[in-house]
Amino acid sequence: MTAALRAEAVSRAFGGVQALSDCTLTAAAGQITGLIGPNGSGKTTLFNILTGYERADSGEVFLSRARITGAAPHRVFGLGVGRTFQLTRIFPRLTVLENMLVPARPPPRPGRWRPLAGAGSAAQRRRAAELLEFTGIAGHAGALAGTLSYGQRKLLELACVLIADPAVVLLDEPAGGVNPTLITHLAARIRDLNAAGTTFLIVEHNMDFVMGLCDQVTVLNYGTVVAAGPPQEIRADPRVLDAYLGGAGDGSAGG
């Protein structure tokens, strides 16, 4: 089991609050890894450190074998790590198709510098249309992204990340505030992509979603990893029940 993305002994403090202390997390290549924990346990901070949005006070981040600690967000993305945000972030005043073309980079052609080439080659537009079809929002390609509903924005954000063919995708609460039908749809898309080789690391509060989808689950509490393992083990782990599930495991913790 090789690690696609790995945080090693990462610590981060905000003033007096130790958001992460000595956190080690592995997203194994080709697997779907879940990251759960109560609100404020450090999940999003860890995501930010993995994707270059924040710096760790100590510890390292590895992509496959390469050390990428402290790399800027655009570099991390260029190396094949895409992410979505807990509070969905799209470009509201661009059309849905234009949103898709922002991350679509032309293949580097040495010796040909064309700064004023039009945005989006025919191939990129085709790929964008495919992904909009795949996520189910193709009918809105020409609309301003700001007019999309919340769930559609989540789908657009995912499609936008996928256009660069990332090896690893980090999703921050993909099912948060999304209706059950769409959650099923989203889970199916993630399975499709995973079957095609994409590694996933998913922060999520919806236990059914996490337990049904993930190969491995890591549990954070107060900035430290309290447990890691397959879903059925995590479900039964008394430390996890104690820290997070409140002993009931009713599938609606946090919020």
Add this chain to the structure above:
Amino acid sequence: MTAGAARQRAAPAAGIAVLLAAVAVFPLVFTNATVTNFAVVTLIFVACASAWNLFSGYCGYLSLGHAVFFGTGAYVTGIAARDWQVAGNGVFGLLPLAAAAAAVLAVPLGLIALRVRRHTFVVITIAYFFIAQLAASNLAVTGGSSGLLAPAPGYAAATFNNPFYYVALVLAAGTVALSWAIRRSVLGLHLRAIRDDEDRAAGLGVRVTAAKLTAFAVSGLITGAAGGLWFYFLGQAYPQFAFDPLFDLAVVLMAFFGGLGTVAGPVLGALVLEPAQLYLTLQFTNGYLSEILLGLLLLVVLRFLPRGVLPTAAEQWARAWAARQRAAGRGPAPPDGVPAAGSPPAGGQQAGEVPAGGPPVSGAGS
């Protein structure tokens, strides 16, 4: 459909050709020196407002320091003409130098200011402005507070303005064309993505600093050339006029008036506001009156047309068109090219899939 698409492409091209022909013969038809004088200054401001917009309008970083580039262009032209004894048409040949100097200056200024956003960025650009004005007043090379005189162009009085008019026209038309090309390019897309959410853009692989700095330098480049031309046309540069805070307010107002971030908006703004201001200044020798009226106009624009004249007008027109189509019984289809919120959902095309555009998703946010 193809005929319609061809017509859609041909109509703007024909319109632009007619417009260019009209502005090309303008000084031959209107030979009054006051009119052509207004026209030269207006064209210079078309270039300046478009140049400001292709940075600030596209990426959302409002610069109130573009007068630095304008004044730099003016002084570089003046100093070069003085020291190298350039005169006549040769002074126009110094404009690329003025442009290059302003663009080179924009790189360190941009590298510092573009590290911060929003209000902090605006404040830093204002600081740049005062530093530049103070430098021009105090350095020996700029002639200090007594300013610089331009060499006399030596053109015949009757057609004195015409060479300036055509140089200004080339600069203005070139700037608008460049602004259009940038807006539809990858750079333009990245700038507009930065305007909406810079951190997200960086997370999608956009090299945000490079994109912002490129736009800032290109904007400075054009503004520098415009400043050089303005200097030669007026024949003099003083620190308080070459580095004029009203210059910054004027280009900002022009862009906001016509439509921030659009290609045509700043052009419309310059074409309406600059002649208006020149006319008011001429009519009322008290120069403050025109400034008060322009200030009031800015308030009216921000209150009633916050997105500018062109976007609001386009929206109203689209709405009226849709209403007429409905009245004619042809269904509520919006006109071509207008992205409508109510475009058909994807649901119908995807049997067996979750209809993402359908009712379940629309209710997701509630």
